[in-house]
Amino acid sequence: MVAAEHHLVAKDILRTFKSDDGTELIALQNFNLEVDHGEVVALIGPSGCGKSTFLRLVAGLDMPQGGTLAYNGEPITKPDPNRGFVFQQANLYPWLTIEKNVAFGLKANGVYKEQQGRVQEMIDLMGLTGFEKSYPHQISGGMAARVAIAQTLVMDPDVMLLDEPLSALDAFTRAVIQDEILGICAKFNPIVLLVTHDIEEAVYLADRVVVLSPRPGTKIAEIPVDLPHPRNRISDEFIAKRHEILDALQFD
Numbered sequence: 001m002v003a004a005e006h007h008l009v010a011k012d013i014l015r016t017f018k019s020d021d022g023t024e025l026i027a028l029q030n031f032n033l034e035v036d037h038g039e040v041v042a043l044i045g046p047s048g049c050g051k052s053t054f055l056r057l058v059a060g061l062d063m064p065q066g067g068t069l070a071y072n073g074e075p076i077t078k079p080d081p082n083r084g085f086v087f088q089q090a091n092l093y094p095w096l097t098i099e100k101n102v103a104f105g106l107k108a109n110g111v112y113k114e115q116q117g118r119v120q121e122m123i124d125l126m127g128l129t130g131f132e133k134s135y136p137h138q139i140s141g142g143m144a145a146r147v148a149i150a151q152t153l154v155m156d157p158d159v160m161l162l163d164e165p166l167s168a169l170d171a172f173t174r175a176v177i178q179d180e181i182l183g184i185c186a187k188f189n190p191i192v193l194l195v196t197h198d199i200e201e202a203v204y205l206a207d208r209v210v211v212l213s214p215r216p217g218t219k220i221a222e223i224p225v226d227l228p229h230p231r232n233r234i235s236d237e238f239i240a241k242r243h244e245i246l247d248a249l250q251f252d
């Protein structure tokens with residue numbers, strides 16, 4: 001990652017879809033968000049409020065009908081390996097080994113020759129050492145989530161879009177990978193947008209928690225989490241933050 005400041009700005013985003021009966025379904029409306037270099041922002045809100053839609057817009061996989069979305073002052077119009085997406089269901093290539101899954105983006109972008117050393121580096125960083133030659137069906141869900149993160153990280157992204165990447169995991173594995181994500185943040189300082197339905201996860205990882213309303217999704221609260229790392233999940237301050245977010249999610 002280069003030393004330049006990175007900045008993501010979403011202004012008055014509108015994204016609607018046609019539902020099956022032909023009526024307009026408003027996924028996001030008047031959605032505003034600004035994220036600075038190195039910030040970890042958690043997005044939390046009820047199912048169907050447009051969280052994944054927003055990440056897809058930031059990834060450049062989709063376009064809004066209204067509003068503006070800019071990264072470093074440039075409108076986002078298409079995907080870019082600089083903005084890496086980690087999906088809820090780790091989308092690994094079943095016919096490729098772990099090593100080749102991690103190398104895939106480098107090859108697809110024609111930079112494998114120069115950067116192949118990064119493959120082993122990311123495998124080691126994500127605790128996958130020794131599983132280089134394994135296939136996706138031979139590894140656990142927790143390891144698949146790690147591979148999915150390594151696949152994105154190998155591209156040295158400035159923005160990481162994490163769409164509930166840990167939601168299918170048991171609590172212990174989730175806690176271990178949360179610490180690995182914090183390690184990545186400390187080392188590479190990317191912008192991270194993390195969609196999660198786990199309030200504890202949001203407070204543990206994020207610098208800021210953005211609470212969305214039920215559809216049409218719009219920002220109803222923005223809660224800074226100014227606790228030093230490593231955070232103690234059972235400290236009074238931590239629990240107070242959880243309550244603050246839970247209160248914001250009551251939609252009264």
Ligand SMILES: Nc1ncnc2c1ncn2[C@@H]1O[C@H](COP(=O)(O)OP(=O)(O)O)[C@@H](O)[C@H]1O
Pocket residue numbers: 017018019025026027045046047048049050051052053054215
């Ligand atoms: N491609 C699409 N076509 C039609 N409706 C969609 C599409 N993508 C999302 N939606 C709808 O938009 C709303 C928001 O979806 P989504 O962003 O996936 O919600 P969340 O991730 O917050 O659960 C949902 O009602 C969903 O059904």
Ligand SMILES: [Mg+2]
Pocket residue numbers: 051052053163
């Ligand atoms: Mg979603």
